[in-house]
Amino acid sequence: MKPDDTKRTGLERDDMRSVFVRHGGWLLLTTVLLFTTMLAGVGLLGLSGGFLTGAALAGALGAGATFNFFSPSAGIRGLTMMRIVSRYLEKLVGHDATLRIARDLRVWFFRRALPLAPARLGSSRTGELLARLISDISDVDGAVVRAVGPLLALVGIASVAVFAAALIHWPAALLLVVLALLVGLGVPVLAVRRGDANEALRARHRAALRTMAYEGLEGIADLTALHARDAWTLQVDAAAAQLAGADRRRRRRLISGNMLHSLLSGLGLLGMLWLALSAFEAGKVEAPMAAGLVFLTVALLEVAAGSSLAWQALQSARVAAGRLQQIVDQAPAVSDPAHPVAVPTPPAVLSFEKVVFAWPGETRRLLDGVDLQLAPGERIAIRGDSGCGKTTLSALMLRLWDPEQGTIRYGGTDLRALLQDDWHRQIAWLPQGAPVFAGSIADNLRLGGPNASDEAMWSVLEQVRLQEWARQQGGLLAWVGENGGTMSAGQARRLALARALLRNAPLMVLDEPTEGLDVDTAHALLIDLAAALGNRSLLMITHGELPEGVVQREYRLHRGQLLQLG
Known part of the structure; x- marks a missing residue:
């Protein structure tokens, strides 16, 4: 990095984190909108469940039963509208922030890598650099929107759900805490175990395939003249098979996590149903509230279903960021002096x-x-x-x-x-x-x-x-x-x-x-x-x-x- 690179933006460091800090406001807004969308969805399902249960009971009890129709229905309409608006804004702001970060990450990578050319970058294959510039930056630029934001929003939703359950029936809140830890943290950790090593291997296979395809297209005339096209095609096929194998292993880990998530969700839902019915029979909770606890659990489990994907995206982003840093953190072959002098004029020896x-x-x-x-x-x-x-x-x-x-x-x-x-x-x-x-x-x-x-x-x-x-x-x-x-x-x-x-x-x-x-x-x-x-x-x-x-x-x-x- 040149001495005045940091002067360009005051005290801001010229590193990858500074790119995200520059767009911190948009990323924060995206996370808030994502949280709002999840909150509206969870609230809508819980309120709808309680509303339907109350309406059904009122109808079964006959003309003497009382039922508050207007407040829950107004809440459902309000949450529905809030979910539609927040989801639209979340996609709009999130995509805008991702595209801005993708642009600035590429500019940052070029700015940091160009001083290394051709001396330091000369030892890197062009296809490998292309893979890092395209695939790795693509994994990094959406890290907040695809990984960090959803995980933070999930923590917020779990906290709100536990608080709401505690107001209704505190044992139900304890069960939600256990479920949140199991399906939001335990299952993803098991699904992505040894994930960094696996993602690093997958990134290497992907870079190798891109490199071979690029070099084959660049040298197609020579390969044809030497009758080596078939041999090169076999090498590309082998590289593609390695990447496909890594992708299959990745999907198997994700499928295993989803199966474990479904098992725990079923057990947790049965547990909440038992708690809600027991509380209703004991007269501690009214029927609509008991139904609301069950539907609140369903909504929380549905939201937590994407946690494994978010953790996996986070691992991919970490590996990709490390590969990008591996390039730009190389020391340049030459550096500018702290106190440069002017070039002699006119032309000299x-x-x-x-x-x-x-x-x-x-x-x-x-x-x-x-x-x-x-x-x-x-x-x-x-x-x-x-x-x-x-x-x-x-x-x-x-x-x-x-x-x-x-x-x-x-x-x-x-x-x-x-x-x-x-x-x-x-x-x-x-x-x-x-x-x-x-x-x-x-x-x-x-x-x-x-x-x-x-x-x-x-x-x-x-x-x-x-x-x-x-x-x-x-x-x-x-x-x-x-x-x-x-x-x-x-x-x-x-x-x-x-x-x-x-x-x-x-x-x-x-x-x-x-x-x-x-x-x-x-x-x-x-x-x-x-x-x-x-x-x-x-x-x-x-x-x-x-x-x-x-x-x-x-x-x-x-x-x-x-x-x-x-």
């Missing part, structure tokens, strides 16, 4: 001084005492075998990682003294796997220059030899599919290069800029690139041969050492 670096957990040094200088307007190329550390060199230049030893300076200032955002504004980067996003040509270009004019975008398209293609597609507003699905590999690469050129930055870092292009097109593009750079500095990582005049110096990275060629 970038220098590597005795830089040493090895990836975490590895002993082999990819860079072992590297010295390099890149002056303003200078263009250099770095060659080397795959895995020798060329991309690592550019990652250190971008300050995605800090060197273990040595220093990288810009204008004599250590990069560790600069804010990351300030430093990144000085660089236009074209990584080896630069994506093309689903959107228009203009949408993709404006990622490099948000305020770029149409003229500027047409200019860079011309520089990368895509102008004619863009006109044929319908202009800057033409749609390009996800991952450049409507383009060839070479066209997608050139569009990404145009995006980098459009960024007004003094330093440009290109990682294999001509990948996917034929030799003639690549050479023509590099010559045009050299002319388009102007006074900008260039660090190019490449395997291919470069035309004369594209760069001024070439180096080879070998066994951690940077050797100048020529």
